Each structure stands twice: as structure tokens, then as C-alpha cells.
Amino acid sequence: MSTGQLEQAVGWRRHNERVTTTSTNSGRPKANEGGGGTRRRGKGSPALASERREHLVKLAAELFAEKGFQATTVRNIAEEAGILSGSLYHHFDSKESIVDEILSGFFTEIMSAYQGVIDQGMSPRDTIAGLVRLAFGTLEPHRAAITVMQNDWNYLKGMDRFAYLTKSEDEVEKMWVDTIKAGQKDGSFREDIDPKLTYRMIRDTVWVAVRWFKPGGRLNSKGLAEHYLKVMFDGINTH
Amino acid sequence: MSTGQLEQAVGWRRHNERVTTTSTNSGRPKANEGGGGTRRRGKGSPALASERREHLVKLAAELFAEKGFQATTVRNIAEEAGILSGSLYHHFDSKESIVDEILSGFFTEIMSAYQGVIDQGMSPRDTIAGLVRLAFGTLEPHRAAITVMQNDWNYLKGMDRFAYLTKSEDEVEKMWVDTIKAGQKDGSFREDIDPKLTYRMIRDTVWVAVRWFKPGGRLNSKGLAEHYLKVMFDGINTH
Amino acid sequence: MSTGQLEQAVGWRRHNERVTTTSTNSGRPKANEGGGGTRRRGKGSPALASERREHLVKLAAELFAEKGFQATTVRNIAEEAGILSGSLYHHFDSKESIVDEILSGFFTEIMSAYQGVIDQGMSPRDTIAGLVRLAFGTLEPHRAAITVMQNDWNYLKGMDRFAYLTKSEDEVEKMWVDTIKAGQKDGSFREDIDPKLTYRMIRDTVWVAVRWFKPGGRLNSKGLAEHYLKVMFDGINTH
Amino acid sequence: MSTGQLEQAVGWRRHNERVTTTSTNSGRPKANEGGGGTRRRGKGSPALASERREHLVKLAAELFAEKGFQATTVRNIAEEAGILSGSLYHHFDSKESIVDEILSGFFTEIMSAYQGVIDQGMSPRDTIAGLVRLAFGTLEPHRAAITVMQNDWNYLKGMDRFAYLTKSEDEVEKMWVDTIKAGQKDGSFREDIDPKLTYRMIRDTVWVAVRWFKPGGRLNSKGLAEHYLKVMFDGINTH
């Protein structure tokens, strides 16, 4: 799951454990709940969460990104996977479960990554630069998830099940805003900018780029980041 | 339709002519084409045949903005208007016609306004500033349309009927990019920024603000514009 | 709606007003909720609740009675009515709404009727006789509703929406039990019978008869009632 | 299988022979018909090939009783047993096979028991009393089966496979009705009661009690039976 770029930038994530704690419902069908307990699961293999399942999630993510969550039908996804729509329900509770898995996965990952940058204790300016680079760095490996987030946020945020989206958003905002404020305090950033406003503009600029960013185009995501940092730090004016 | 702010800023729009030429289909139902004869609208009455129609469009725009185009049902709109869903079809061909009217109206307006700024023949830097102010200025009067554009663009752009969206977008891009390039040529803007990239970031930053911008909040749209111009021109660094 | 027999027996119900207050949700689609208020409804006509709708309810009741609630599909009902399944949703919220209307209608009616008998202030023995006659009297006009109640009670009672079933049942039980107790006090009924148990046996015997009772058979419902009263009051033994 | 009470009352059942002849299809999967040869079960081992199977039937019966046959899914049963739904098909042909086993088991048992009472050659009055006691006595050990019979009869009776239900019902009816008639002939029972009607009322009253009868409540099933006999024989009136 080419998160290599992301991991390199931060160096904190050791293995590919899928953490879905953020989401209240990981979407796994409740099949064997009353289970007897005698269910063996092979020698030592740690869950593994089904490669099939992960494959399906990835397919769905592509479709959601391309056509939007609502416009993508369960049949679309099933056809893409070469099965019947009903068969999808062997793996997922509902269409919502799928998008939940996509988004909660992305969110837990990005938040840990952000925290990793902050924990490095760099100067505010370098921290902001690090966060920006990190964010742009997710554009490619998490293109689908980010696109869904951008396009369907408004629709999804209204549902109880996705309350964690708003919650996570707030947490992330705090990380950035605090860093910007620290930068103002230590004299790195201008006093006459509004930290919250500035954060939002940065955030939006980065995520929204997913709409037109094409991997393998003129600029790669690294180039994008550097370009943006330049403008963001020093403006477009000559001095 | 409080476009006052916008009109003042530019001074180009004289009357309330509804220009729908951009859209291939103006969305008017063919129903009453062979008009019976009882149709009043005499010579001196410039009154649009339907304030009712405009009212309905506005209601629909609010709903589309709030819940998304797809998630808003024709019934939702009808209910909001206090009529039955079938009755809407006396005013509009289809659901698409309504959103078409919303978006095409916004686009023709914004494009004329942009052109008006450019035609003033100011310096590149002042022109860019004017465009940015203009764009932020639309946030309030056109909140619904912009929101729809932001959220449902991806879905709508795939439909033939909305091909004009992409076309208009390209025209607008050219206006901005040309101005930025002119600014680089005359030494106002740094040579090491990518004009196209820079335009996109500016554009996205402005429009995406519609997601969190609340009229009557801490900053009005004018304040937002000035804040952004500051950052955009000179960066967030102290110098 | 041949409730004639029932009404005669009691003489308290004046018109065919459909009272659905017992049910928390009458099942009417929420169509014009935000309604403007200007909705006129003809000169003086008191609602009328759509004969079409009532017709559909009756068709559905027959099917539910014949095949059971779960085994009856929405398509079955629609076919019986000569329309498509989706069209049913113009009249009803859901399949549940239909059965709700059937049962809540029956319950409000029977409870009022019971109360009417009690309010006549007859002796306990005559009151019980009246109640039994009344109950048997509903077998024919409310055959479908009673059948549904008998067969699907267990399934329906588990749903929030049908909580009123259990509530109504308790109220009815109180009416009967109080009367039986009064009969014990005034010496009409034996002291060594359990009022609650006795009520339940009477109730079950009556309702369950719906399973085999055929109008136009050897015994009509009046005959059934008299036969049962005989056995219930004096037993099957010769004395 | 605590049929102790039942057996004691009658003393006719000698061994645990599972008699499924009544049912046209015993429900055993044809899977292991050509048995490999490793099938133990030798001479001395009377152990039923599958206590597991019986356990599953019992689990299923509980669920059918609680939620109804149709509302209980194969998955529900499997989960309760701690296996996957597909695995159930190693034990049973189909969902119907399970309920068939439940009901046919109950029916053969109760019919033999009834016959046993009749064969004792007691007076009609004592025979009826015996039958009533016997029926009430099944309420506890066969609660689940009786509940299923009561609630899902209507649904099941329509299926070919369950034709035996109606057939058995008729046989049972004959036993009772003949006894009642004999009682009328010998002067024990009133001439002015309808034997068939009377039988049905008794039968219904007993079985329907399963809906509210709670073992361990105020009255046990023996108490219930005595109470009912009192009312049935002598009525609720004082004399």
C-alpha cells in the first residue's frame, strides 16, 4: 500500500496494522459474535483482515473518487470486482461501511503522521514545512481517500457514523494552529496573520489540489510542496 | 438578489437580464410554447414571467448547497416551496435544469465581472488584487451556487449538458494566468513561480473558503480578501 | 366497512372517523409538511383520508391474513391492487405503516366498544356476556385484522412502532379482570377461579376462533358466542 | 429432553426412538448416504449419530419460537451454535428440514400420548380430563415446538412438505370429538354443546396459553390444567 513516501517522511510507522479505532464501527460483518471461542485461526498468524477485503476497499475507493460516493452504486463496485452485488455483503455491512473504512484508515494514518512531525521538536517554521510536505506527500498514495473526503465530506458529515470526521478535523486544526502561533511567538511568522484562517487556507490548498493533481504530470507532489512552501513563506511578490 | 457588492466593485451589470446562453439548455419547460393566447406579458411589462420561478431556483440552490445535488430530492424542493413534486415540472424540465440555471447564472456573472476588472487596464499586481477581491466578494451573494460548484462539480462535469462548466473554467484560467505572466514580465511577481499552479492555488483557496465562511462571523468577506492578499503577496514569514 | 354488527351491539360510534391516535405514527407519508398553509381542501369536506388508501389497506389486510405479514410482499399487495410496487409508496411510508393502520384501527375500535359495554353499568355477569358477544361480533367484520393480530403479534410486538399493541392489551385486560373480580364480589362468579387466568382463556378462545371460523358456515358468530357463553358460565358437565 | 412429566403422566413411551415416519422427509442430508465405511455405530452403540444434531435442533427451536420461523435466519441459528451458516448444511438439508424435525417430533409424541390416554379405557369424563392434563403437561417440555406450531402454522401448512400437519390435526380432532360424543351419550356432558366446537375451544385454549405461560410463575402447568378443568366442567358461575 505504497505509503512508503509517507513513512519515510516521518519514520514512525512500523507495520501495516490497520487501526480503525477512530471509527466507531469498523464495518466488519458481525458474523461470529456469539462465537463459541473454540475458533482456531492458524498458528500465530495475526488476523490479517483478509486481503480480499482490502482489495475490495481499494476498488471501491477508486470508484468513489471518480464518481462520488452517492453516484457509485454497490453494483458498480461488485462489477469492478467481478462478483455480484449481494456478494459484497459477505465482506461489508453496507456501502457506508466501505467508505468508513476508507476514510477512517486515512484519518488515523494522517493524524499519526502529523503527530510524528510535531514530536520531532523542530522549529515552528520547519514543523510547518514538514507538515506541508507530509500533506502533499499523501496526495499520491491516498489520492482516492482524499478525493472522497473533499467531494463527499458535506454529505457524510451529516451522518452519526461519521461524527469522527469532524472530531478528527478539529484535532488536526489544533496541531497546525498551535504551531503557527508558536511561530508568531518566536518571531518566525508575521504577527498580522490570523492563525486559524491561515491554517484553513493551507489545508484547503493542499487537499483541493487532489482534484487536478496527476501523478506523473509536470510536477510531482514533492515539486508541488516546494512550490507551495515558497509562495506560502515569502509570497509571490518580488522584494 | 444582493449582488450589490459585486456590482459595485465592478460596475458593469446594468439590468437583471438573465443570460443563459452559455447553457445549451435554458431549462425552460417546453410545456407552454404554443401558448394559448391568454398569456399576458403585454408590451410594457418587462416583469419576468416568473418571480415564482426565480424563487424556486433560490430555494433549490439552498438545498443543493446544504445537502448536495444528488441527495436533494425533487420532493425536498417542492416541499420547501409548499407544493407537490409534480408541480415543479410546470416550471422546470428536470432537476438538472434547476442546477443548470443556478450554475450558468453564476458563471456568466462571474466571468463578466472578471472581464470587467481586466478591462480596467490596471497593473498586473492591481489586477490580480482586483480579481481576488472580486472572487471573495462573491462568497456571500453567491454562497449557494459556489457551494454547489465546489461539491458537485465532479459529478456534474461528466454530463454533456454541463460541458460549459469546463469550458468556462478554462476561459477563466486564461484570464488569471495571463495576468500573472504579465506580472512576471513587468517584474512585479517572482520568476520562479508557476503561473498555472499559482492560479489554481489562489482559485481553490478562495472557493473552498465557502465551506467554512459564515457571513456575520469574525471576518467578513472583505477582511478575508485583504488577509489573503497579504499572505499571497508577501508570505507568512517575517522579513 | 361492515362494522354494523359491532355498532349495533353497542350503539356508541356515530361516524366512520378513523382514529389513529393510539398509533404514534399513522403512516401517512410526510409529503407536505413544510406546507405553506395555503393548501385549500375543498368546501367543507372533512378530510376523507382517501378512499383509494382505504381500499389498499383492505387489500393488504386480506393478504396479510392469508399469508402472514412477512410472507406477504409489497409486490403482492401492489399486484392485487393492479399497480406497481413503487406506487404503493405514494400512499404509505412503508409496509409497516400498512399493518400499523390495520391494527391500530382495530384496536381503537375494539377498545372503545369494550368501554361502551362497561359504561352501560350492567351487572358483572351481563357485562361479561356483553363483552364476549362483542368480541365474537368482531370476528366477521374484522376477520383480517384479528388474524394478523393472532399470527404476527409475536413478530410485531418487538418493534418500537408497535409498542402500543402491548399497551392496549394491558388496558383491555384491566377492563375484563376488573369485571370478573366484581362478579366474584357480588357472588355471581366462583371465588376459586383466577380472574387473570380466566380472562386470558376467554380472550384466547375468542380470538383464536378466527383461525377456523368461516362466515356462512354452520354457526354464525352470534351462535358461536351463545355456545361459548353457555360453556363458560355453566361448564360442559350435566348437573 | 425433559419429557419426563409427559411420560410419567401416561407411561407409554419406552425408548428414545425418533419417529419421523409421519414426515415425508426426515430432513437428513443425503450427503452421507453411501457411507464410506469408517462410519462407526457398531452393534452395541445405540448412541445417536449426532447429539450435535439434536443440539442444533434445540437451538433452532428456541429461535423459531422467539422470533418466528421466517424472521429467524439460518445465520441466526449458526451464530447461536458458534459456526458459520454454511456449516449448518452438513447437518440439515434446509431451513425447512429443521422446523420439520421440530414439529414432526412433537406431533408424533403428542399423538402417541393421546392414544395412550384413550387406550386406558377410562370414562369419557376422565379421559377428557386426562387429555387436558396431558396437553397442559406438554407446555413446558415442548414450549418451543408449541410456540412454533401456534405462530407459524398458517405459513407452514401451505407447503406440501407439511401436509402431515393438517392430517395429524384431523386425527387428533377425531380422538377428542369421539370422546366428547361418548360423554354426551353416557350422560356426563350436556347434550346442547357442539362436540367439534367444544373440542376446538379446548384445544385453542390450551395451546395458546404457551404465549403467556412462564414456567416458574405463579401457576405451574399442573395448576393451569386443574384450573381449566374446573371452569370447563362446571363453568364460572356459582350455582
Next chain:
DNA sequence: GATGAATGAGGTTTCATTCAT
């Protein structure tokens, strides 16, 4: 015996749209 994946038929519901009145 059990798993895990899939089937296929069918279920309820939604919704844009049409049209006679």
C-alpha cells in the same frame, strides 16, 4: 465437520418523471 467466498433470486424502498383532472 467446518470455513469462506460466492450465487441468485427476491425483498423493500427511493425517486425523477408523467399525465389526466
Next chain:
DNA sequence: TATGAATGAAACCTCATTCAT
């Protein structure tokens, strides 16, 4: 203009059942 009834396509989802491993 509006209503009220209906259409028809398609949506999400359920579930008994099958079968290779």
C-alpha cells in the same frame, strides 16, 4: 398552475443455499 396517482428503473440489502478447500 397545481394535485394526486402512477410509472419504471434502479437502488441498497437480505438470505437460503452451494461448493471448493
